Amino acid sequence: MGFFKCVFLILSFLLLDPVPSFADSSSLSSKGFSEVSANFLNFARKKEVFDWIVGVRRKIHENPELGYEEFETSKLIRAELNEMGIPYKHPIAVTGVVGFIGSGKPPFVGLRADMDALPMQEMVEWEHKSKVPGKMHACGHDGHVAMLLGAAKILQEHSELLQGTVLLVFQPAEEGGGGAKKMIDAGVLENVEAIFGLHVSHYLPIGEIASRAGPILAGSGVFEAVINGKGGHAAIPQHSIDPILAASNVIVSLQHLVSREADPLDSQMPLLSISEMTGNAALSVASLFGGPCLTIETIGDTLTTVSSVCQGKSQQTEVVTVAKFQGGGAFNVIPDSVTIGGTFRAFSKKSFTQLRQRIEEVIIGQATVQRCNATVDFLDKEKPIFPATVNDKGLHEYFREVAGDMLGIRNVKEMQPLMGSEDFSFYQEVIPGYFFFLGMMDETKGKLASIHSPFFKINEDALPYGAALHASLATRYLLELQQKTTLLSGKQHDEL
Known part of the structure; x- marks a missing residue:
């Protein structure tokens, strides 16, 4: 049975009330559209609604779960949907849930929230601290679900x-x-017209949002290379083939891929980040939205970049961060092999493909120069390559209108692209999609730690804004689509 046939059956059984008449809603004026946004925000700010949203977020925060292990989070979501009388389909992609509100008929519009946590220990001491050792909601996904x-x-x-x-x-x-990608493979986007997603931002003030048309986040992939030489005593290196020296030359040459092979005037130039350190499980610690945890060094670089973007300043477009280099364990022994790992990023498929090809060529070539051999693994199965997150231009204008009506157009900021990545991009490869950042900074409450930091925490006062924006974007999208369809139908009737 098709995904949406199943949906129709669910709705027919669970929606007991007859489909309401939309005569009034279909005649809403542009002023009425703007009132929808304001009314939704006022509703979300009601004490009982706000307290409920915060309570949901705190329950999820206390019980973080990693990717494809979000069983309790999924259970909580289903319980809340049941309480509201909202039908849903589960399981999808192991733990995923898709709820349905409205007529159960086309057009369909999607709103997305990610559920998973990170494998890191929370260092924030508060009443609702993570109860699971080594796991934490350090990227705000608990807030996204709430x-x-x-x-x-x-x-x-x-x-x-x-x-x-x-x-x-x-x-x-x-x-x-x-x-x-797994949600898409399960048919979630079948017949869906558009989809919206958001991410909390610790650099934007509460009441502000930021986004842009076109590329907003880079595509990213990971690689791991093993460089094999011949081990021996440090006192007689002539009898060894030193993989550490070879790996060092590889790293320097990889940096040249950005500084010497990319057009410095191209704002969509590739970015290469070697970003795993000994003792750190992440291959993407330099990313903003992927990988378990930032190192101290990359936190500083990353925050500087994000701050510049959110303040409207120019963005650094090429960064190379060396953070994984695993070799021998003794001071006087040249090891047999060295392992390096990292991420590579670009805003276009062409640049991404070229960069991937050149990474392999450089690693193997430089290893050969040093009499070593190398193997390169792009780990496609374990860590699928994320496409660039590219916002639909038509949805950008629509988003600015809706958000401007709710927050005031001065609080709707244009931002430059970030080199971080997001798997929301998979949806955008199939249908028009739009991704934006939601401010949660309040200077009176002190500076917030960055995402992927063990000290990260959400300013819960921002939650009503995200809830209301989600609801307003979906409602007005359907209303305006219906209005356009009605006008087009009327025009065709007049011509006949």
């Missing part, structure tokens, strides 16, 4: 406005697991 459930409550309360069906996409395994 905001999407908040949007569900808003939409259910105002379901008479829905001129179609809203899909609530609760997705597993964003942190390197490619959960979005």
Whole structure:
């Protein structure tokens, strides 16, 4: 049975009320559209609604789960949807959940939240600290889920406005697991017109949001290379083939891929980050949205970049961070082999493909020069390559209008692209999609730690904004689509 046939059956059994008349909603003026956004934000700010959203977020935060292990998180989501009388489909992509609000018929529009946590120990001491050793919601996904459930409550309360069906996409395994791709493979995007997603930002003030048309986040992949030589005593290196020297030359040459082979005037030039250190399990610690944890050095570099973007300053477009180099364990022994690993990033498929090819050529070639041999693994199965996150230009104008009505156009910021990556990009390869950043900084409460930091925490005052924006984007999208369809139908009728 097809995915949406199954949905129709679920809705027919679970939605006991007749489909409401949309006569009033279909005649909404542009002023009425703007009032929808304001009303949704006011609803989300109600004490009982706000307290509920915060409570959901705290429950999830206390029980973090890694990618494809979000069983309790999924259970909580389903319980809340049941409480609201919202039908859903589960399981999808192991732990994923998709809820349905509205008529159960086309058009369909999607809202997405990622559910997974990170393998790191929380260092924030507070009442709702992670109860699971070595696991933490350090990227805000607990807040993302809470905001999407908040949007569900808003939409259910105002379901008479829905001129179609809203899909609530609760997705597993964003942190390197490619959960979005598995959701797509399960048919989640079948007949869906567009999809929206967000990410919390510790650099944007509460009440502000940032995004852009076109590329907003880079595509990313990972690689791991083993360079084999011949071990021996440090006192007689002439009897050895030194893989450490070979690996050092490899790293220097990889940096040249950006500084000497990419056009310095190209704002979409590739980025290569070698970003795993001995004792760190991450191959992508230099990324903003993938990999377990930033190192102290890369935190500084990354925060500088994000700060510049959010303040409207120019962005550094090429960065090479060396952070994995695993070799021998003795001071006087040349090892047999060395392992290096890292990530590579670009904003276009062409640049990405070229960079991948050159990484392999450089590693093997430089190893050969030093009398070593090398193997390169791009780990495609374990860590799928993320495409660039590219916002649909038409949705960008729509987003600015909706967000401007809710927050004031001065609080809707244009940003430069970031070299971080997001698997939301998989959705955008199939249908028009839009991704944006939600501010949560409050200077009166002190500076917030960065995402992927053990000291990261969410400013919960930002949650109503995300919930209301989600709900408003979906509702108005369906309303405006219905209005355009009606106008087009009327025009065709007049011509006949």
